Amino acid sequence: MTIAPEMIKWEGTLEDLAHLVSPRALTGETVLLNMGPQHPSTHGVLRLLLELEGETIINTVPDIGYLHTGIEKNMEAKRYEQAITMTDRMDYLAPMSNNLVFCLAIEKLVELDVPERAQVIRVLMAELTRLNSHLVWLGTHAIDVGAMSMLLYCFREREQILELFEIVSGQRMMSTYIRPGGVWRDLPPAFMPALERFLDYFPARVDEYEALLTNNPLWIDRTQGIGIITPEDAIAMGLGGAILRASGVNFDVRKAVPYSGYETYDFNVPLGIHGDTYDRYLVRIQEMRESLKIIRQAADRLKKLKGPFRSDNRKFVPPPRSELGRSMEAVIHHFKLWTEGFKAPKGEVHVMIESPRGVIACYLSGDGSNKPHRVHFRTPSFINIQAIPMVARGHLIGDMVAIIGTMDPVLGDCDR
Amino acid sequence: MQPKRDPVTSLREAFPDAIQEVVEFRGETTVYVTPAALPEVARFLRDGDGLLFNFLVSVVGVDYLPEQPRFAVAYHLYSLLYGHQLRLKVRLNEDEAVPSVTPIWPTANWQEREVYDMFGIPFTGHPDLRRILMPVDWDGHPQRKDYPLGYETVQFSFNFDEIERNKPYAKG
Amino acid sequence: MGLTSLPNKTGLPGVVTTTLEEMVNWARTGAMWPLGFGLACCAIEMMSTQASTYDLSRFGMELMRPSPRQADMIIVAGRVTRKMAPVVRRLYDQMPEPKWVLAMGDCASCGGIFNNYATVQGVDEILPVDVYVAGCPPRPEQLIHGILTLHEKVRNEPLSKWFGEPAQSIRVE
Numbered sequence A: 001m002t003i004a005p006e007m008i009k010w011e012g013t014l015e016d017l018a019h020l021v022s023p024r025a026l027t028g029e030t031v032l033l034n035m036g037p038q039h040p041s042t043h044g045v046l047r048l049l050l051e052l053e054g055e056t057i058i059n060t061v062p063d064i065g066y067l068h069t070g071i072e073k074n075m076e077a078k079r080y081e082q083a084i085t086m087t088d089r090m091d092y093l094a095p096m097s098n099n100l101v102f103c104l105a106i107e108k109l110v111e112l113d114v115p116e117r118a119q120v121i122r123v124l125m126a127e128l129t130r131l132n133s134h135l136v137w138l139g140t141h142a143i144d145v146g147a148m149s150m151l152l153y154c155f156r157e158r159e160q161i162l163e164l165f166e167i168v169s170g171q172r173m174m175s176t177y178i179r180p181g182g183v184w185r186d187l188p189p190a191f192m193p194a195l196e197r198f199l200d201y202f203p204a205r206v207d208e209y210e211a212l213l214t215n216n217p218l219w220i221d222r223t224q225g226i227g228i229i230t231p232e233d234a235i236a237m238g239l240g241g242a243i244l245r246a247s248g249v250n251f252d253v254r255k256a257v258p259y260s261g262y263e264t265y266d267f268n269v270p271l272g273i274h275g276d277t278y279d280r281y282l283v284r285i286q287e288m289r290e291s292l293k294i295i296r297q298a299a300d301r302l303k304k305l306k307g308p309f310r311s312d313n314r315k316f317v318p319p320p321r322s323e324l325g326r327s328m329e330a331v332i333h334h335f336k337l338w339t340e341g342f343k344a345p346k347g348e349v350h351v352m353i354e355s356p357r358g359v360i361a362c363y364l365s366g367d368g369s370n371k372p373h374r375v376h377f378r379t380p381s382f383i384n385i386q387a388i389p390m391v392a393r394g395h396l397i398g399d400m401v402a403i404i405g406t407m408d409p410v411l412g413d414c415d416r
Numbered sequence B: 001m002q003p004k005r006d007p008v009t010s011l012r013e014a015f016p017d018a019i020q021e022v023v024e025f026r027g028e029t030t031v032y033v034t035p036a037a038l039p040e041v042a043r044f045l046r047d048g049d050g051l052l053f054n055f056l057v058s059v060v061g062v063d064y065l066p067e068q069p070r071f072a073v074a075y076h077l078y079s080l081l082y083g084h085q086l087r088l089k090v091r092l093n094e095d096e097a098v099p100s101v102t103p104i105w106p107t108a109n110w111q112e113r114e115v116y117d118m119f120g121i122p123f124t125g126h127p128d129l130r131r132i133l134m135p136v137d138w139d140g141h142p143q144r145k146d147y148p149l150g151y152e153t154v155q156f157s158f159n160f161d162e163i164e165r166n167k168p169y170a171k172g
Numbered sequence C: 001m002g003l004t005s006l007p008n009k010t011g012l013p014g015v016v017t018t019t020l021e022e023m024v025n026w027a028r029t030g031a032m033w034p035l036g037f038g039l040a041c042c043a044i045e046m047m048s049t050q051a052s053t054y055d056l057s058r059f060g061m062e063l064m065r066p067s068p069r070q071a072d073m074i075i076v077a078g079r080v081t082r083k084m085a086p087v088v089r090r091l092y093d094q095m096p097e098p099k100w101v102l103a104m105g106d107c108a109s110c111g112g113i114f115n116n117y118a119t120v121q122g123v124d125e126i127l128p129v130d131v132y133v134a135g136c137p138p139r140p141e142q143l144i145h146g147i148l149t150l151h152e153k154v155r156n157e158p159l160s161k162w163f164g165e166p167a168q169s170i171r172v173e
Helices: A005-010 A023-027 A071-076 A080-088 A095-110 A116-144 A149-169 A191-213 A217-223 A231-236 A241-246 A277-304 A328-339 A380-386 A388-392 A397-407 A411-415 B007-014 B035-047 B108-119 B160-165 C006-010 C020-030 C041-050 C085-094 C105-110 C140-155
Strands: A031-035 A047-053 A056-063 A347-355 A358-366 A374-378 B019-025 B028-033 B055-063 B071-078 B085-092 C073-077 C100-104 C131-133
Touching: A047 A397, A056 A388, A056 A397, A071 A080, A071 A374, A080 A095, A095 A116, A095 A347, A095 A358, A095 A374, A116 A149, A116 A191, A116 A277, A116 A397, A116 C041, A149 A191, A149 C041, A191 A277, A217 A277, A217 A397, A231 A241, A241 A277, A241 A358, A277 A397, A347 B019, A347 B028, A347 B055, A347 B071, A347 B085, A358 A380, A358 B055, A358 B071, A374 B055, A380 A388, A380 A411, A380 B108, A388 A397, B007 B019, B007 B028, B007 B035, B028 B035, B035 B085, B055 B108, B071 B108, C020 C140, C041 C073, C041 C100, C041 C105, C041 C140, C073 C085, C073 C105, C100 C105, C100 C140, C105 C131, C131 C140
Parallel strands: B028 B085, C073 C100, C100 C131
Antiparallel strands: A031 A047, A047 A056, A347 A358, A358 A374, B019 B028, B055 B071, B071 B085
């Protein structure tokens, strides 16, 4: 098939990339291989330009932006509470984490307090989101390196988590459940029994995954010693989450800069030793167990803890429906909030939390109006993909899929 | 381990001329520095005793359009050892450039490319300053305040044909 | 199903009389292979549809082909950006005829909530879409319904539709 020259222009020319590949690539001595954006194991629309010598990867040039949707710019045109719907669609495997970081930033900007019950619900949801995201990671990572059945097992359990999300918010994935000042609504009566069932069922399933993979010689061959990241490199590249901890750096935002009351929960931070793909697998599996611990504690607290599920500051949080019938003031607040929203003062805040794939940070700048002046998300996938060239250098091309899988990128998160 | 030091007082001692302003807001400290002094200040913050800001969380470009200087670049720093945070901020005019901090924090590489792509702020000394999110032949820098959002109106009966023309492949 | 002629009525499976058109269309819907191609959030729901709970292989669609050369249909699962649009179009051009397009989700159908500079306002700006599935993202049941709707459509297509000149490849502006 002949390629029209204007098609090539869309992807850049070799001269643009000459400083990123070795000079031998320009003479044709080494092979330049294009991988993506449509490739079954690139976890979305990631495009990698690989320079190969035989089968060994010498250089990798990632090309992102195929999913750049203009979310940050679009959020500037929306009111604060409208903009939350946009955050769901960034990291679509961890929508609640994105909701949480944006709501924490709003609350910090407008100085809004969150009642304790809402905090516990938020922690519960954030940890369920972590399980949800890690299950997709495990399924796709395993299918990439050849363990086909893992996807079916992981998605079986994931459906149950999505059912829980559906009970609380009515949506499976894009829940927009966490709102400024609390959560959208209180947990429905059906939620706690469903959660109990899930908590009884899930730990044995994690054991099942481990039984399938942890001592599996094929899995060990494909992952051990692949993609080693030293602690120094991990810190310099700004990596976070399981990738940083698998390299042995003890940094977890939930412990280091606690938010939403994480300091009151008892959980461990699993650490790796070698910083290779296998260690990252072990760390994430352990994280799933630790998340279960947190979920169990949160569920126990919720049984005792009665109270409001969102703040009663009427300037920022709409009044409950029951008040609308008898209080004129409530009607006014409701009307004001749904027609023009609340105003945030001039100033800038920066909040970081631990998302399933690393440190997600939100920079929010207000200008006194009801719309954000600037929203920026420091998203973990963006940083993780940046590290792929460093990690992949010297490996065989067959290991590239294992490296992409272990970095766990979500391209919506990366390109925003 | 050296005892933790307050970054603002250390900076004031070491760079009395480079610090333009220090702002406290919601418990966050913002230090405004001149663009020329940025690499030195950054290196000092990363390596200084009792500071050790080794984790660059994010690089953010901001466009304050009616105000002058128009642009700002904010660097959010975190110290893995001491656990303190700081925001460095550089203000610049439309045609000014910022020195790159990629040699100091390698993670800044793509984040600065993103700021360049979205705002058109050039970073001097950057190893690979290309567009990162938008296509290579894109015109303009989308996140500038004078760049339109590119809103397409909703299709109603009165503008049905106009929108339909953009969708030549839609099957009735 | 497709073969509604004599054997179903008489119960004698030995001889089948049907039209060529019905036969071909029945075969086309029986094992329609989609292109394994995900863009954004909807791709995760597309994976759910194929995974254990919803099990798309019940409808003869378990095989996601990684190569467009082997695919019969493309599920545009997610938002198409201006940077991605030429790639999507080229994938479509590489698919052999007959081929069908299913726009999954609001973004692929009309741009969804992303009404801005970066997003193509509906994939029908670049591809001829056969079935639109609404939802953000659509539930797996909705996707299955969309696929069954497409099967319905294919079963009623005249055979002559795919004769004649192949569709011209176009350049995306």
